[in-house]
Amino acid sequence: SSEVHLVARPEGEPEPSDFALVETTVPDPGPDEVLVRNDWISVDPYMRGRMNDAESYVPPFELDEAMTGGAVGTVVESNLDGVPAGTTVRHFLGWREHALLGKGRFEVVDASIAPPQAYLGVLGLTGLTAYAGLKRIAPVGEGEVVFVSGAAGAVGSTAAVLAKCLGASRVIGSAGGPEKTGRIVEEFEYDAAVDYKKGDVEGQLRAAAPDGIDVYFDNVGGDHLRAALAVLRTDGRIAMCGAISQYNATEPVPGPDNLFLAVGKRLTLRGFIAGDHGDLAPEYTRLAAKLLREGRLRSEETVVEGIGNAVDAFLGLLRGANTGKMLVRL
Numbered sequence: 001s002s003e004v005h006l007v008a009r010p011e012g013e014p015e016p017s018d019f020a021l022v023e024t025t026v027p028d029p030g031p032d033e034v035l036v037r038n039d040w041i042s043v044d045p046y047m048r049g050r051m052n053d054a055e056s057y058v059p060p061f062e063l064d065e066a067m068t069g070g071a072v073g074t075v076v077e078s079n080l081d082g083v084p085a086g087t088t089v090r091h092f093l094g095w096r097e098h099a100l101l102g103k104g105r106f107e108v109v110d111a112s113i114a115p116p117q118a119y120l121g122v123l124g125l126t127g128l129t130a131y132a133g134l135k136r137i138a139p140v141g142e143g144e145v146v147f148v149s150g151a152a153g154a155v156g157s158t159a160a161v162l163a164k165c166l167g168a169s170r171v172i173g174s175a176g177g178p179e180k181t182g183r184i185v186e187e188f189e190y191d192a193a194v195d196y197k198k199g200d201v202e203g204q205l206r207a208a209a210p211d212g213i214d215v216y217f218d219n220v221g222g223d224h225l226r227a228a229l230a231v232l233r234t235d236g237r238i239a240m241c242g243a244i245s246q247y248n249a250t251e252p253v254p255g256p257d258n259l260f261l262a263v264g265k266r267l268t269l270r271g272f273i274a275g276d277h278g279d280l281a282p283e284y285t286r287l288a289a290k291l292l293r294e295g296r297l298r299s300e301e302t303v304v305e306g307i308g309n310a311v312d313a314f315l316g317l318l319r320g321a322n323t324g325k326m327l328v329r330l
């Protein structure tokens, strides 16, 4: 059985040599434990932060230990009543082929709603992230105009549909390159797209939203946040979800030079961590299941095969190799 260790803390962009694939023996489950063969593991941008030795809302990964993260797998041996072999579960011991889990360390997933891996994406934390941001953090009002950065990614690919369900009349997304900007309009219900790789995010955003925007869902930070501050209308809201343009920065990154616009425009900027909004999960899951049935929400995935390619999947994610959720199938 293999697992992926962090062996060096990356400086700037992570390198393959910062990681090692390590062989271990398959463990035996103890009393009240299950042994799970992971079928899918999740790679996510926040994991870059856990590779630094810095205080944050999640502790850093330990060096020379298997990393952790979201995973979905099948119980292969069980010493737990009510959880027979064959049960599909979601848990947090990703980055490895086999996981030993005690009671309370996993949830059984309902594979009748969507394929099991959807519980790492559209029916998991990434879907809830988009919903919490648009419903609670920067609530979308009826007829409002919404801008989402990172629009072709896991969170972004669900955000436009959810914004429309919450009342948005127009949703603009930004992504890198013509293929992704094409897909967000054709497949993910965005009304217009900004290709940030062409530059002048503010000019492109103004052209797509001539009367301004009311809500900005920020996955990227940097020039996108600056552009949104410039184009937001009075009483606008920003859900500060992520800032992937600066996760590999080696020096502190200055904030937008137009932040003072927040005063005159009476803006609300609010950061959030999706895990704190688990109380929204039941209503979100009901809505997402309905939208999946209707074919409006899609379980969009980019799949990389094998634990030996998990590091490549993670490095690719940071460079935009994915559309929708980046997953590793084991």
Ligand code: NDP
Binding pocket: 044, 045, 046, 125, 126, 129, 150, 151, 152, 153, 154, 155, 156, 174, 175, 176, 177, 180, 196, 219, 220, 240, 241, 242, 243, 244, 245, 246, 272, 273, 274, 275, 317, 318, 319, 320, 321, 322, 323, 324, 325, 326
């Ligand atoms: P994505 O699936 O969106 O993957 C990351 C994407 O970021 C890439 O596909 C790439 O798309 C884009 N990207 C990379 N570098 C840049 C750059 N310099 N400028 C603009 N875009 C860039 O990941 P997620 O959907 O999982 O996460 C999206 C954001 O949400 C991240 O910032 C993440 O940290 C945050 N997040 C926050 C949570 C919270 O609780 N606050 C929970 C989950 C996610 P492209 O090809 O378009 O460049």
